[in-house]
Amino acid sequence: MIPYSYSFRNLWTRRLTTLLTASGMGLVVFVFAATLMLAEGLQKTLVATGSPENVIVIRKSANSEVQSGVERSQASLLSSEPEVAIGPDGNPLLSKELVVLINLKKRGSNKPANVVIRGIDAASLQLRPAVHLAEGRMPHPGSAEVIAGKSIARRFNGCGLGETIRFGMRDWRVVGVFDAGATGFSSEIWGDVDQMMQAFRRQVYSSVTFRLRDTRAFEAYRSRVESDPRLTVEAKRENKYYLEQSESMAKFLRILGMVLTVVFSIGAVIGATITMYAAVANRVTEIGTLRALGFQRGSILAAFIMEALLLGLCGGILGVVAASFMQLITISTMNWQSFAELAFSFTLTFGILWKSLVFSLVMGFIGGVLPAFRAARMNIVEALRAT
Numbered sequence: 318m319i320p321y322s323y324s325f326r327n328l329w330t331r332r333l334t335t336l337l338t339a340s341g342m343g344l345v346v347f348v349f350a351a352t353l354m355l356a357e358g359l360q361k362t363l364v365a366t367g368s369p370e371n372v373i374v375i376r377k378s379a380n381s382e383v384q385s386g387v388e389r390s391q392a393s394l395l396s397s398e399p400e401v402a403i404g405p406d407g408n409p410l411l412s413k414e415l416v417v418l419i420n421l422k423k424r425g426s427n428k429p430a431n432v433v434i435r436g437i438d439a440a441s442l443q444l445r446p447a448v449h450l451a452e453g454r455m456p457h458p459g460s461a462e463v464i465a466g467k468s469i470a471r472r473f474n475g476c477g478l479g480e481t482i483r484f485g486m487r488d489w490r491v492v493g494v495f496d497a498g499a500t501g502f503s504s505e506i507w508g509d510v511d512q513m514m515q516a517f518r519r520q521v522y523s524s525v526t527f528r529l530r531d532t533r534a535f536e537a538y539r540s541r542v543e544s545d546p547r548l549t550v551e552a553k554r555e556n557k558y559y560l561e562q563s564e565s566m567a568k569f570l571r572i573l574g575m576v577l578t579v580v581f582s583i584g585a586v587i588g589a590t591i592t593m594y595a596a597v598a599n600r601v602t603e604i605g606t607l608r609a610l611g612f613q614r615g616s617i618l619a620a621f622i623m624e625a626l627l628l629g630l631c632g633g634i635l636g637v638v639a640a641s642f643m644q645l646i647t648i649s650t651m652n653w654q655s656f657a658e659l660a661f662s663f664t665l666t667f668g669i670l671w672k673s674l675v676f677s678l679v680m681g682f683i684g685g686v687l688p689a690f691r692a693a694r695m696n697i698v699e700a701l702r703a704t
Contacts, residue, residue, distance in 0.1 A: 338592040339631040342680055345581040346636025350673040351643050352574025354663040356567040360560070362499055362661035367555030370532055371444055372400075374525040374542070374552045381562065382416035383433075386521040391548050395525050400538045402528040404443055411527035412440040415513050419484040421473045432469060434484065436510030444526055448502055453478050453493030456508055463508035464493035468647075476506065485516030499662065501559065526555065582680055589628060589684025594691070614694070621689035622682065629681020633674040640673070641665050 367373075374395055379385035387395075392413045395401075402410045415436035420429050435441075442448055456462035465476040470491070475482035480491050489508065497503040514520070529535060539552045553561075643663040 334592055334595070335628060335631065338588050339628060339635055341588045342585045342629060342632025342677055343635030343639065345578060345585045345680065346633050346673050346677045347639045348581055349574065349578040349676055350637055350640035350665070350669055351663065352570060352577070353669045353672065354640060354643060354665050356570040356574070357666055357669060358661045358664040359570065360564075360567045361664050362501055367557070367559040368445075369554055369556045371526055371528055371555035372535065372538070372552050373555045373558050374527075374550045375523070375558075377543075377549055377551045382414075382523040383418060385416075385523050387413075387523065387525055387550060388521050391550060392522050392525050394545075394547060395527075395542070395550070398538065398542070400530055400534050402530040404440065408440070409527065410440055410443055411525065412438050412444055413510065413522045413525050414438070414441065415510050415517070415519055416523040417513070417517050417519070421476070421482065423472055424474055427474070430473075432473065433505040434463075434513065435505050435507050436513030437507050438510050441507070441526075444528055445497070445502065447500060448495055448497045451494050451496040453491075456492055458509055459512065460509065461487050461489050461512060462492045463489045463506050464495050465491050465506050466503040467494055467496050468503040469506055470494045482506075485513070487516050501562075525550075578676075582676075585632070586680050586684045589625060589681060590687060592628070592684075594688045617692050618689050621692050622685055625681045625685020625689065626678055627681070628685070629677045629679070630674065632681070633677025636677065637670060637673050 373382075374387065375382060375385035376387060396409055396411050396413075404410045415434075417434050418431045419434055421432045422429050450464070451467060453464070456464060463482075465473075470476045470478065476491055478491055478494050481488050482491065483489070495502075495507070510522075514522075529538075535552075535554060542548055542550065542552050640663075644665055647662045
């Protein structure tokens, strides 16, 4: 077999060509990895919003809290279920909440976007330990005061600490900014649920969320509640509910990424093929010498394929390194399930890393296999006569 160092040295000898070809392949890998990171970031943000210990109850057939409605009488029945955990204060760890959409303008551009308004009660923060107050204070019960998620406070007019926003025919003062980490709650505005229901003239809650006393009791609880003739609701684990919220958008992003990647990869493969054909043409005498020294056609084939794989790997590493910096960027888009603005970051995982590198190796292999066969089929005498 020809030593692997032979392939390394040939790539280093043609440094400029190697760099240009690897850069083209790296650009394709960058698009591939960035798209997967975008979908992963969206899904991670929404999945992290929910907890497997919590259950969310919404109206049957409702796709989101925005479309749901749980009557007060049904909410009272749900709060008395034995599966509901009891908090340190002796009250059920259960929150009856209202979720509505309002339209606000973004800072700087004044472009309108939908923002989630969530009416909360005393148990809401206990159910979401990841949420904590970063600035200001909590709203006083019964007042026209709200707290804004960090992402909303930064990006929307009137949502910063001490500012005033108008919705539901009232002026609401922002008395606090909360940090919900990398969750969807960072893109919401919270206020007293009773005041919100009055302002929006709502007679029903959007959802009921509670902590399970025993997480193993969920299936029995769900079966009993969904078959109860007094109720028209369905129960889901909170993390599963938010996972479903992300599926449509994440699937679209992955499909879009695959289409773009296929289109760009055609150009990258052609570039790799041209590079490898040029390498074969410039090393005809060298190939003939190797054959004369006793190296078999299979060795020549393996050496050139190895060179193409190394070229692809270089492009893959360049693309992944470039894509990794996308994690510093936070973007916002509309969640297709709730039609509300959602901020999230690109997320690089080990799975995306190895898929990107494998993809780059595949491009290198496809681009190098035909030139490698050409090199392996060369006649020894004709190759040695070439100048």
